[in-house]
Amino acid sequence: MALNKLTPAKGSLHNSKRVGRGQGSGKGGTSKRGHNGAQSRSGYSRKIGFEGGQMPIQRRLPKRGFKNPFRTQYAAMNLSMVEHYAEKFGVKELSVDFLRDMNIIQKSELVKLLGNGELTKPIQVKFHAASKKALEKLEAAGGSFEKVEA
Template sequence: MKLNDISDNPGSSKNRMRVGRGIGSGKGKTGGRGVKGQKARTGVAVKGFEGGQMPLHRRLPKRGFHNPFPTDYNEVNLGRIQQAVEAGKLDVQAVVTQDALLAAGVISKPRDGVKILGQGALTAKLAFEVAAASKGAIAAIEGAGGKVTLLANAAASAE
C-alpha cells in the first residue's frame, strides 16, 4: 500500500454546494436566497421576527430581577487547596489570600474575591483571608486548626 492509494470510502463526503454558478446548477441567480431585500444580503438575519406578529420574547411577561453589577467570586474547594499544599505550591505558615492562590495557580485570574467552598478534605492548618466562605468550609478549616478572616472591603468594593 502506498500513500497515494489511500482514499475515503465512496460516497462518504459530498462536494460543497457552489451557489450562484448559473441556472443549470439548481442554485444559480439568487443562490437559494429568494429575491431582493434585507435577507437576500449576506450576513443578515432578522432574529426574533415573526412576520409582524408580536414576537415570543415580547408576548411573555418579564419575570425576576437581573443584577447588572453582580459579585463574581473565584470559587475554590478545600480539596483543591489541599492539593496545592501537598504539591508545595502554597506555604502553610503564610496567610492564604487571593494573591497567594493566584501565584500557586489555584485560580487563573483575580475577580471580585475568593469564596472558599467545602468540597474535599483539608488536613493542613491554614489561615485564610478571603471575601467569602461557606459554613461547611469554615467548619472544616477550623476543625483542621486553621482560621478564616472574611474581608469586609471585598464586598464593599464590588458594590
C-alpha cells in the first residue's frame, strides 16, 4: 500500500446532481426551489433560528436565572499543584504574589486552595480563600494557611 495508490471505496463517491440545467436533467425549471416566494429568489437566506413560522425553540423555553455581575471568581489551586510548585521552585512558602511573579496566574485573579491531592511537606500558603478539606489536609501535613485580602 502506498499513499499515491489510495482510492475511495467503489460506490462511495457520487457526483452531486446539478440543478438548473434544462428540463431533461429532471432538475430544471424551478431547480428544486418551488414557484414563487422569498425562498425561490436568489440571495435569500433564512434568519438564524427561523423555523418556518413555528414558534422558535429560544422563545418556547422559559427564561431561567441570571448572571450575577458582582460574583467572586477564583482561580483553583489544588494541593497537588501546591506541592508541585513548591518542589519545582524549591520554596516553603507559596503566595499569590509569588504565583503572579512566576506567571502562573494573572494579575487580576483571586486564588482559592482546593483539597485535591496530598501534601507530604509542610508548606505555608497565602491565598485569598481555601476549602475546609484543603485546610484539614494542609494542617495535617504541618503546613499553615494565611488569608490574603484582595
